Amino acid sequence: MATAAPDDVRPLRRRNSFGFLPPEMSQLRLVLLGNSWSDRSSVGNLILGQTQSKPEEEPNTCQRVRGQVEEKEVVLINTPDLLHPHISQHKLIQHVGNCVRLSDPGPHVFLLVLQPEDFTEEHGLKLCTVLQLFSDRSFDHSLILTSTPQKKRSRFREKPNKNQPLKDVIRICKYRHLELKNLELPELLTRLGQIVKENRGEHVSVDVFEDPAETSPSDHQSVKQPETQTSITDAGKAVGLRALSLLSSQTMMSGIKPPSPSK
Template sequence: MHIYTDDPKPLKRSWSFDILPPDISELRVVLLGNSWSERSSVGNFLLGETEFTEEEPDQCLTVRGQLKDKEMVLIDTPDLLHPDISQQQLTEHVEDCVRLSDPGPHVFLLVLQPEDFTEEHKLRLQSILEKFSDRSFDHSLVLISAPREESSALKKKHMEHPPVKDLITMCRYRHLKQENLELSELLTRLGQTVKENNGEYVSCDVFEDKTETLPADHQSPKQQQTQTSMSIC
């Protein structure tokens, strides 16, 4: 299902995005993590309004918004870390995500709920990122969700949780805490991640493997959809 509008929706506090390289007209961000509610909350925080609902979809969900003279494209995913999801389903979801982020995502925003993030989750998330590209970790930013418990000792314990620490290390120590996080800081860190990669996006391996088999008249999602505000693949 696709929902079309004439123009992307304007987002709030667009001045924070001046950190993006001037030659980038669109920022593409893929949301991954172990909680749909946390990912959708972060997506809505970035957009400044409720576009991602509490009801988790079966497929990838994409929302576009206008940031001054640039666009932001957020691609949220279903629960790819669920233990019952098959490898075939996982590959199909990754391929859908790749097509929606064509020609490739600039940043993977990894939203982690530390209380529930297990070693199995870490290994599965690592495998998912590797399905996109072996360079995915260079383009990843970890966002630690606000803990359910207010104890400072518990907060420190969650940050020292081995699966979380391991993933932060893999992502070149790029991480933020959601608690008391300002929108401007999150946008700035996304922009910094893009700049640290010289404005390049991830050229997804799973997509490249498919291109040789595509028919000559095949159109990319960008060619098929113009000015899409929201789409469900």
């Protein structure tokens, strides 16, 4: 991540503001999710207008950076690969808990940076689980950004409209979707502003991880204090029930079957 001082907020861009956020909002909090650190970093750098994170240096903790865009403060929380097939439930909940504290009092938008050629049913289920850990409302606050397939995998190129699991996730997020190829900042900011306005400027509240006694960490820091065993266990049970209920009752992912409850 950048070596700037934790609270160093610089005006990265000064243009005629087109009001991408409601005038009463002075800060926009974004969470980056996905299994490619390089792509997530590129999105963060696009938004903040300069290299805030190095694509080749993936951290194993959630990290936060701030900047000013269109006279508004933007807080970016970049996460580790929470869609990794071998990540444990304990570690997943711990990362989400850290992300919640870094985005206190809650994120406004989740940026889901996905790769069409790699996105599988397993990724779809894990992504739903991660979003459910935050809140049932996370899907209403999500924007999907799909990357361009890598050249070395060109023979396996698959567009979003050909990948059923990815199509299902796009549908869950009410078709909020942009392609990263040739994406420019004004278009991205406009879509972010639309999501914020659709949700009346409200952020996602994550009650299960709230800890009133804990102070908010400074920028570029990761939260090292883990959840207690009790809170991790309770959160794990809660997310399992919420995720199964969401996927089953609303039948939102026709191509992705919900996992069977563990015995």
